[in-house]
Amino acid sequence: MAVCTTGLGKFATTLRFCRKLQHQNERLFSTSMCRPAADSEPPKFVPPSKPVIVDKTQTVTSLRKFLSPEFVPPRQRTVPFKFFLERKDMIRRRKMLNIPEFYVGSILAVTMADPNASGKTNRFVGICIQRGGNGLGATFVLRNIINNQGVEICYEMYNPRIQKIEVLKLEKRLDDNLMYLRDALPEYSTVDPEMKPVPFSPTGEVPVNSLKVKMLPKPWSKHWERPKFNIQGISFDLCMTPNQMAGAQKRAQPWREYDMLREYDTTELEEQILKEVQEEMSK
Amino acid sequence: MKMLAKLGCRLLLQRGAQLISPRAAAESPVQLLGCVRTLKKTTWFEEHLTEDNQTYLRNLMAEEYRKQTASKLNPLRDEPWPRQDWTEGSRRVGLVAVKLGMAPIWTKTGERHVVTLLQVQDCHVIKCLPKEEFDGHTAALVVGGKNVSPFHRSEEQMEVFRNAGVPPKQKLTIFKVSDNAIIKPGTPLYAAHFRPGQYVDVTAKSIGKGFQGVMKRWGFKGQPASHGQTKTHRRPGASGPGGDPAKVFKGKKMPGRMGNTYITAHGLKVWRVNTKYNVLYVHGTVPGHRNCVLKVRDTVLPTRRSTLLNPPFPTYFTEEEVDLDEDLYDDNLFVHTEPSVTLT
Numbered sequence: 202m203a204v205c206t207t208g209l210g211k212f213a214t215t216l217r218f219c220r221k222l223q224h225q226n227e228r229l230f231s232t233s234m235c236r237p238a239a240d241s242e243p244p245k246f247v248p249p250s251k252p253v254i255v256d257k258t259q260t261v262t263s264l265r266k267f268l269s270p271e272f273v274p275p276r277q278r279t280v281p282f283k284f285f286l287e288r289k290d291m292i293r294r295r296k297m298l299n300i301p302e303f304y305v306g307s308i309l310a311v312t313m314a315d316p317n318a319s320g321k322t323n324r325f326v327g328i329c330i331q332r333g334g335n336g337l338g339a340t341f342v343l344r345n346i347i348n349n350q351g352v353e354i355c356y357e358m359y360n361p362r363i364q365k366i367e368v369l370k371l372e373k374r375l376d377d378n379l380m381y382l383r384d385a386l387p388e389y390s391t392v393d394p395e396m397k398p399v400p401f402s403p404t405g406e407v408p409v410n411s412l413k414v415k416m417l418p419k420p421w422s423k424h425w426e427r428p429k430f431n432i433q434g435i436s437f438d439l440c441m442t443p444n445q446m447a448g449a450q451k452r453a454q455p456w457r458e459y460d461m462l463r464e465y466d467t468t469e470l471e472e473q474i475l476k477e478v479q480e481e482m483s484k
Numbered sequence: 485m486k487m488l489a490k491l492g493c494r495l496l497l498q499r500g501a502q503l504i505s506p507r508a509a510a511e512s513p514v515q516l517l518g519c520v521r522t523l524k525k526t527t528w529f530e531e532h533l534t535e536d537n538q539t540y541l542r543n544l545m546a547e548e549y550r551k552q553t554a555s556k557l558n559p560l561r562d563e564p565w566p567r568q569d570w571t572e573g574s575r576r577v578g579l580v581a582v583k584l585g586m587a588p589i590w591t592k593t594g595e596r597h598v599v600t601l602l603q604v605q606d607c608h609v610i611k612c613l614p615k616e617e618f619d620g621h622t623a624a625l626v627v628g629g630k631n632v633s634p635f636h637r638s639e640e641q642m643e644v645f646r647n648a649g650v651p652p653k654q655k656l657t658i659f660k661v662s663d664n665a666i667i668k669p670g671t672p673l674y675a676a677h678f679r680p681g682q683y684v685d686v687t688a689k690s691i692g693k694g695f696q697g698v699m700k701r702w703g704f705k706g707q708p709a710s711h712g713q714t715k716t717h718r719r720p721g722a723s724g725p726g727g728d729p730a731k732v733f734k735g736k737k738m739p740g741r742m743g744n745t746y747i748t749a750h751g752l753k754v755w756r757v758n759t760k761y762n763v764l765y766v767h768g769t770v771p772g773h774r775n776c777v778l779k780v781r782d783t784v785l786p787t788r789r790s791t792l793l794n795p796p797f798p799t800y801f802t803e804e805e806v807d808l809d810e811d812l813y814d815d816n817l818f819v820h821t822e823p824s825v826t827l828t
């Protein structure tokens with residue numbers, strides 16, 4: 202290479218090299234040092250604006266008006282003061298651990314402290330099939346299929362061993378209880394443990410996945426076709442004859458929707474509690 | 485005497501006259517006229533009042549209660565009795581509390597336990613019975629809890645509360661106490677009397693189950709459901725040995741009324757005390773239904789008494805310990821304001 206270049210070429214490269222060095226040197230020192238003689242006063246140092254890193258993988262706090270169902274007290278003889286004391290503890294825990302908004306049918310990842318696991322933490326990803334309990338004892342069940350084995354884990358929301366709850370995919374299903382996934386084809390309960398979180402908007406409606414699930418052949422763990430369970434999310438026309446469906450409808454109790462004693466209107470209570478919770482959380 | 489009064493000498497009662505004996509009635513014809521037999525019914529306080537007066541009376545009672553309780557906290561009130569120090573083997577007063585419900589708690593290592601919430605509502609010392617008056621061996625204190633309306637309490641009961649200067653209470657209990665732990669009647673008692681880490685006994689009336697069979701009441705095994713059993717599945721079976729005693733012994737376990745009796749749960753740990761709302765968080769379950777009134781006192785169990793070192797004696801006074809936190813926690817309890825538990 203050195204043999205090919207002419208003398209002029211050599212001079213050009215050296216010039217370029219010197220210019221580069223000078224440029225580098227200029228970059229190493231601050232601008233104020235480079236031109237002290239040009240202005241009468243030294244210009245004020247303006248630091249460059251810090252780059253704002255927007256981490257889209259982090260879950261954004263939802264701006265929807267959502268009250269977690271465990272805050273709403275059931276219809277009981279307990280004095281409301283007891284629920285108030287429990288709510289105070291729940292809010293204290295929520296300030297330390299972010300429990301995001303999620304529904305039955307969303308895909309969650311829970312990291313929990315486990316004395317028997319390596320690294321002492323245990324991460325489980327699954328689809329939420331049930332939310333139960335009230336107050337501090339609220340629970341949610343996550344289901345996944347790992348190595349062809351269906352696994353369901355019931356987590357307590359306010360258990361101090363839980364270190365992180367992430368919502369990987371926020372969506373609703375046609376039912377409040379997805380226990381029928383136990384009798385559905387395994388593909389509907391499989392969730393990839395390495396799944397990347399799907400970004401969702403903090404405002405607007407929660408997307409409803411109107412998926413109708415295909416079932417394994419009968420017998421099922423429960424008679425899901427009976428009107429007592431009121432399941433919308435199973436495609437019954439693929440697994441049951443119209444005769445069987447009519448037979449199941451015999452157990453319908455059409456008078457229950459008119460039973461006034463069973464009514465428990467929680468709208469006012471929910472509004473009150475939502476206001477209280479939002480106030481306390483913002484403190 | 486009382487029967488005559490009930491039978492309808494209402495006119496005489498209204499005049500505030502004494503009860504008439506039959507002899508006296510025969511002697512005084514004027515009083516006979518007043519002894520008219522009316523309907524044998526108990527009246528209630530609002531029967532002959534207008535609605536405005538009813539609401540007025542109710543509000544008046546509530547106000548009086550507030551004034552009475554406030555007067556006990558007034559710094560200008562009478563001096564409490566001289567305090568004495570806690571010694572080994574001295575017994576102190578307990579409290580009367582209301583069962584609110586149950587909740588889960590977690591320890592610092594992540595174990596989950598259940599606790600019962602007991603709220604101390606308007607607990608006052610009503611009367612002091614010194615050793616000689618009570619039984620000759622130990623002194624006793626009568627403590628009442630949970631204010632209740634005076635309209636359904638008899639005059640004798642109201643007099644007891646009036647002497648203490650305290651609103652009428654739903655439950656009155658006697659606590660046997662050592663001589664150095666007597667308290668002046670009228671002193672309010674608070675939940676901070678118990679501290680986290682100590683053990684308590686809770687006494688309450690268990691939930692009434694009504695007339696129950698032998699399997700539920702005594703835990704008998706009954707008989708098999710099938711294999712030829714004729715009409716015998718939950719019966720007691722044999723009732724005794726046979727021809728030698730030729731009788732059924734007294735106390736034989738048989739069907740009967742179950743529940744609604746005083747049961748004590750011993751050795752319950754106090755995990756947390758809320759001094760602002762006077763709530764005790766006590767380990768495990770406690771007899772009684774929700775919102776029932778219970779009696780709470782220091783444990784009688786000898787192995788658990790060692791945890792009671794230097795308790796507030798004879799009780800917790802608000803003026804003396806002003807800087808108590810709103811929530812007192814046991815050392816092992818996980819408080820929700822701490823970060824999540826990490827096991828190493």
